Amino acid sequence: MSGFDARMRPLAVRAGLALLLFAVLPAVLAGFDRSYYYQVANLALIFVLLAASLQLVTGVAGLLHLGHAAFYGVGAYAAALLSTELGLGFTVTLPLAGLIAAVIALLVALPTMRLVSIYFAVATLAIGQMLYLVMLNWVGLTKGPNGIVLTRGLELFGFDLSGRLATYYTVAGVVALSLVALGRLSHSYYGNALRSIREDDQCADAMGVRTARLKMEVFTLSAFFAGVAGALWAHMTGYISPGDFDFGESILILAMIVVGGLGSLPGAAIGALVLILLPEVLRDLGDFRNIMVGLVMFGCILFLPKGLMGEVSALRLARQQFGAAWRRTGNGVGIGWR
Amino acid sequence: MRMRTFALATIAAFAAANLAVPALARDTVTFGYQLPLTGDTAQYGQDFRKAAEIALEEFNKGDKPFTVSIVFEDSRSDAKEGVNIARKFVDDRRIVGVLGDFTSTVSMAAAQVYKNEGMPQLSQTASHPDYTKISEWQFRNIATQAQESPFNAAWMAGSGIKTVAVIAEQTDWGQSVVNTFAAAAREKGLNIIFQENFNRGLKDFRSVISKIQRANPDAIYTGFFYEDGAQFLKQVHQMGIRTPVYSTSAAYSPKLLELAGEAANGLRLTSNFLPNSPDPDVRHFVEEWKARSNGAEPGQFPAQAYDAVRIMIAAAERAHPDVTRRSLRDELAKTTDFPGVTGKTTFDADREPQKVLAKVEVTGGQFVPAGE
Numbered sequence: 249m250s251g252f253d254a255r256m257r258p259l260a261v262r263a264g265l266a267l268l269l270f271a272v273l274p275a276v277l278a279g280f281d282r283s284y285y286y287q288v289a290n291l292a293l294i295f296v297l298l299a300a301s302l303q304l305v306t307g308v309a310g311l312l313h314l315g316h317a318a319f320y321g322v323g324a325y326a327a328a329l330l331s332t333e334l335g336l337g338f339t340v341t342l343p344l345a346g347l348i349a350a351v352i353a354l355l356v357a358l359p360t361m362r363l364v365s366i367y368f369a370v371a372t373l374a375i376g377q378m379l380y381l382v383m384l385n386w387v388g389l390t391k392g393p394n395g396i397v398l399t400r401g402l403e404l405f406g407f408d409l410s411g412r413l414a415t416y417y418t419v420a421g422v423v424a425l426s427l428v429a430l431g432r433l434s435h436s437y438y439g440n441a442l443r444s445i446r447e448d449d450q451c452a453d454a455m456g457v458r459t460a461r462l463k464m465e466v467f468t469l470s471a472f473f474a475g476v477a478g479a480l481w482a483h484m485t486g487y488i489s490p491g492d493f494d495f496g497e498s499i500l501i502l503a504m505i506v507v508g509g510l511g512s513l514p515g516a517a518i519g520a521l522v523l524i525l526l527p528e529v530l531r532d533l534g535d536f537r538n539i540m541v542g543l544v545m546f547g548c549i550l551f552l553p554k555g556l557m558g559e560v561s562a563l564r565l566a567r568q569q570f571g572a573a574w575r576r577t578g579n580g581v582g583i584g585w586r
Numbered sequence: 587m588r589m590r591t592f593a594l595a596t597i598a599a600f601a602a603a604n605l606a607v608p609a610l611a612r613d614t615v616t617f618g619y620q621l622p623l624t625g626d627t628a629q630y631g632q633d634f635r636k637a638a639e640i641a642l643e644e645f646n647k648g649d650k651p652f653t654v655s656i657v658f659e660d661s662r663s664d665a666k667e668g669v670n671i672a673r674k675f676v677d678d679r680r681i682v683g684v685l686g687d688f689t690s691t692v693s694m695a696a697a698q699v700y701k702n703e704g705m706p707q708l709s710q711t712a713s714h715p716d717y718t719k720i721s722e723w724q725f726r727n728i729a730t731q732a733q734e735s736p737f738n739a740a741w742m743a744g745s746g747i748k749t750v751a752v753i754a755e756q757t758d759w760g761q762s763v764v765n766t767f768a769a770a771a772r773e774k775g776l777n778i779i780f781q782e783n784f785n786r787g788l789k790d791f792r793s794v795i796s797k798i799q800r801a802n803p804d805a806i807y808t809g810f811f812y813e814d815g816a817q818f819l820k821q822v823h824q825m826g827i828r829t830p831v832y833s834t835s836a837a838y839s840p841k842l843l844e845l846a847g848e849a850a851n852g853l854r855l856t857s858n859f860l861p862n863s864p865d866p867d868v869r870h871f872v873e874e875w876k877a878r879s880n881g882a883e884p885g886q887f888p889a890q891a892y893d894a895v896r897i898m899i900a901a902a903e904r905a906h907p908d909v910t911r912r913s914l915r916d917e918l919a920k921t922t923d924f925p926g927v928t929g930k931t932t933f934d935a936d937r938e939p940q941k942v943l944a945k946v947e948v949t950g951g952q953f954v955p956a957g958e
Binding site (some may be wrong): 283393491 | 623624659660662663664665666667669670673674676677689691694695697698699703714716720756757758759760761783785
């Protein structure tokens with residue numbers, strides 16, 4: 249019976265989460281029927297994806313990344329330009345936006361990935377600023393500060409998905425799939441190798457973990473998901489400009505994963521939800537709402553330095569509720585997905 | 587005994603108040619105003635709110651068939667928040683029209699929502715050439731560079747200037763300054779011998795200024811707001827350059843004079859709002875403003891916001907009693923010769939305001955109308 253329980257529970261938990269995301273939430277949104285709630289929900293989901301993708305680099309692999317928003321921007325610009333200049337639909341621009349962001353990340357990662365600690369952080373800061381300035385100043389390609397108006401919204405193989413509920417389902421679907429992939433990456437042997445780099449990269453190197461290569465991979469992977477988030481934002485909003493992807497945005501995403509808990513995927517999601525929803529909930533406070541948001545963040549760091557849901561609890565959750573391959577196998581105990 | 591009198595008086599007062607209510611009950615027309623009340627550009631948003639409150643108070647004091655209320659929402663000049671607010675406004679069935687946002691980029695991101703849901707949007711400052719092209723729902727109350735540039739080029743040509751150096755901030759607005767001025771200069775026979783963009787908030791203009799010095803133009807044409815403008819003018823002054831500087835109405839702010847001091851003297855710029863104009867409407871606005879701002883004078887932007895709110899109210903008055911988003915839009919589009927503090931405003935077929943521009947020069951630390 250306990251064996252059955254151990255096997256069924258992860259399934260039940262996953263089904264429950266899917267039900268929440270794809271049935272309960274949309275039902276609540278449809279019940280209120282306010283486009284504002286849909287908008288906030290979609291925005292929160294996009295930032296959940298951004299935080300989750302940064303979490304892989306900064307939380308799991310321990311590399312302080314200060315330019316994440318730039319890859320988000322690269323994805324958004326790639327989607328917008330492919331859509332307006334070449335007339336491609338969302339179905340094509342979404343994966344392409346991720347790939348283009350990943351390729352650019354790989355190119356800039358090649359010379360920088362041997363840097364460690366603060367030097368890495370400053371290098372990513374520079375990368376972020378360079379990409380931002382390219383978006384702002386390369387007027388010929390990006391239209392510069394004028395931004396880009398997208399003519400085509402969300403669609404799937406030609407089906408229009410720009411209605412309220414359809415938009416929500418599209419965003420939620422893309423984000424959910426990405427989260428599953430990111431969860432697999434962080435709760436697996438792969439994730440454990442990344443954690444070993446974070447804890448002691450020289451030791452990991454000596455143990456045979458190819459640290460430089462792994463760092464490059466994880467940087468590129470995270471840029472891919474940031475690019476996907478950018479494509480979602482571009483098609484959902486219909487207008488993008490460089491200001492959406494500046495340094496402040498990178499810091500916002502970084503704050504989300506710190507508040508949520510470094511190294512914790514559910515923590516990243518919770519952090520993103522808190523920092524997107526809180527300023528909206530506090531709108532009525534007027535000028536004081538930014539102070540309140542600041543106080544909440546400060547309180548989180550002061551009283552919950554490991555985050556709202558720290559790495560240890562996140563790992564326990566993944567292991568016990570999601571059966572993240574910690575289950576007993578034929579010849580011993582696994583420590584993650586292979 | 588005294589208690590009873592008091593009670594009776596209270597009841598009588600209540601009854602009177604209740605009786606009076608139906609007579610006073612006027613329906614309320616509600617607008618939304620999205621603007622940056624916090625963040626990097628909060629100083630502008632705070633001014634807009636002040637200007638809007640003056641306009642509101644005036645209207646609601648008067649004997650009108652309805653009252654107006656405005657819901658202010660803080661966008662922090664952030665597109666994410668701007669779109670959220672736009673959604674919030676279109677959900678609110680009371681709101682029939684929206685003012686704002688401050689920057690073109692946030693206005694245009696929000697405009698996508700207003701386009702799809704059908705909500706009139708009137709921005710006091712969005713100057714992006716494509717803003718009003720988004721849909722029939724977008725209006726603005728700011729003279730665009732398409733109008734200012736030819737005016738300034740003609741002014742320069744009339745003053746015997748042949749060669750010009752152009753610098754402008756690297757924003758959508760700065761781009762439009764450069765592009766429209768280049769076209770106008772060609773037409774008026776001016777030669778642009780140097781052109782550069784700078785990023786907003788630049789502290790050190792000396793390298794740009796020395797390049798301009800080397801190019802040795804007859805005049806410098808600048809596209810900046812007062813913060814960058816004051817820095818630029820001070821550094822030009824420090825480097826001992828006496829080349830005349832021309833600018834747009836965006837630099838027209840008392841804060842420019844405050845920050846640049848005597849370096850501002852000689853600056854020539856366009857404006858359609860003169861706080862020391864004898865026009866009673868302007869004097870009333872300036873007095874109200876001073877009373878709320880420790881005696882400071884309003885600049886060009888708050889004046890545009892004040893007029894934008896009043897243009898919106900005037901359209902609602904024409905549409906009354908049937909004020910809907912559609913009827914308000916149609917009435918806005920019909921706005922002709924609206925007498926505002928920024929001159930008469932008429933919306934053309936593309937919902938662009940046609941403004942009368944005036945030449946202004948800074949003399950002795952004051953903006954004064956410039957002679958020919």
